[in-house]
Amino acid sequence: MSLDFSVLLRFQEALALGLWTTVKLTLICIVLGCSLGFLVGLSRTSPSAIVRGIASIYVEFFRGTPVLIQLFWIFFCLPLVLGVELSNLASGVIALTLYMGAITSETFRASLKSVGREQMDACIALGLPRRVQVTNVILPQAVLRAAPTLLSNCISLFKESALVSAVGMADLMFVGQNISNNTARPVEVLTIVALIYFAIAFPLTRAVTLVEGRILKKLAI
Amino acid sequence: MNYTFDFNAVSLGPLLDGLIVTLKLTVAANIIGVVLGFPLALLIMSRVSAIRMPAMLFVEFFRCTPAIVQIVWFFYCVPMLFNVFLGSTTMGILALGLNLMAFNAEAYRASIQAVPREQVDAGIALGLNPLQRVLYIVLPNALRASVPVLLTNGIVIFQQSALVAIVAVQDLMYQAKTLATETYRPIETFTIAALIYFAVSFPVTQIVGHLERRRQVMTS
Numbered sequence: 001m002s003l004d005f006s007v008l009l010r011f012q013e014a015l016a017l018g019l020w021t022t023v024k025l026t027l028i029c030i031v032l033g034c035s036l037g038f039l040v041g042l043s044r045t046s047p048s049a050i051v052r053g054i055a056s057i058y059v060e061f062f063r064g065t066p067v068l069i070q071l072f073w074i075f076f077c078l079p080l081v082l083g084v085e086l087s088n089l090a091s092g093v094i095a096l097t098l099y100m101g102a103i104t105s106e107t108f109r110a111s112l113k114s115v116g117r118e119q120m121d122a123c124i125a126l127g128l129p130r131r132v133q134v135t136n137v138i139l140p141q142a143v144l145r146a147a148p149t150l151l152s153n154c155i156s157l158f159k160e161s162a163l164v165s166a167v168g169m170a171d172l173m174f175v176g177q178n179i180s181n182n183t184a185r186p187v188e189v190l191t192i193v194a195l196i197y198f199a200i201a202f203p204l205t206r207a208v209t210l211v212e213g214r215i216l217k218k219l220a221i
Numbered sequence: 222m223n224y225t226f227d228f229n230a231v232s233l234g235p236l237l238d239g240l241i242v243t244l245k246l247t248v249a250a251n252i253i254g255v256v257l258g259f260p261l262a263l264l265i266m267s268r269v270s271a272i273r274m275p276a277m278l279f280v281e282f283f284r285c286t287p288a289i290v291q292i293v294w295f296f297y298c299v300p301m302l303f304n305v306f307l308g309s310t311t312m313g314i315l316a317l318g319l320n321l322m323a324f325n326a327e328a329y330r331a332s333i334q335a336v337p338r339e340q341v342d343a344g345i346a347l348g349l350n351p352l353q354r355v356l357y358i359v360l361p362n363a364l365r366a367s368v369p370v371l372l373t374n375g376i377v378i379f380q381q382s383a384l385v386a387i388v389a390v391q392d393l394m395y396q397a398k399t400l401a402t403e404t405y406r407p408i409e410t411f412t413i414a415a416l417i418y419f420a421v422s423f424p425v426t427q428i429v430g431h432l433e434r435r436r437q438v439m440t441s
Binding site for chain 2: 003021053061063064067068069070072073077080081142155160161162163165166173176177180186187190191193194197198200201202205
């Protein structure tokens, strides 16, 4: 068969629009998901067993089920449960934020654990209030140590965001599939879509390695 | 909310049929991934760049694109490009297997490189030849170290296998989707399906956690 990539030239704008939706969704969920993840990560070190239990169930459940089914659940069931109409974007944001919160909470938990017990003891010795302990002592160290893993979590989120195409959100994957159905040229269109995802995710994975090296160096001093 | 739940409306039969397909996909993909991931890891670490580069490109491509794109690509493009027509389950197994192969190759590479230099030096001091050093020192160490990551990757593929529902392989996710539209009971159906997925993957993640903790105790 003959390949003809020129058909794609007509669809540049549509693909760009789809990519913008993907990027927008990813960025919103990175911000919301990381904040949620940090709070949940903290809750899992909480002295109260109830808080710890709820946080663990949330994390285990979201890590133990496919993202696709979470997405379907939130798209089709949440409006029924809440009794309100949710826009496509809102459901997508909720689903991916909850997913991102679950995976980053594990990252934060690991990095919180690596912040030495002495630091906490020093805070207590200095008589710092709990809020200052968290924001000025624990948070900076935890974030610094978590940075490389957080960055890989962000890349995972970027990739998982393609799933929203399955529930009809017009992201890059959805636009690509539409174009491929309309032009009957799946090979060209899907290959380009895959290459676009690759062109964004690959440099980011290299950045993870760089950041990792930097931080290791800094912490070793 | 004024929704009355009716879990009886959901018949478990089709869901369990779907689970069997899902498990088949997972096991077959894992066999491909675990067996072929290792030679791929060796190719990535090759000193010859003509061997290393294509292998790295393969791995990076699978790691840096969404799994759903890979699966849709595989289902649409492989028959067109290569003129082969396989059953949908076989296609699903191949797509998931190749994906897992790339991730497992990375896991093997990391654990091979993590074998302490001193151990290899000790092998040299004992007068073992290079092949013996690889077979008796590097391999057993590396394989044991990679078990938790391999298990984690395996369970990730179990979850990713839900994606083949989009290309109409009749796995658990597909059955749940069909059942939800047939019965108009999306909440009950998707909740049960999610619980089934959870029931399979949770014990495995607990085992992985246990193995990792034991390893930490052993190495510290």
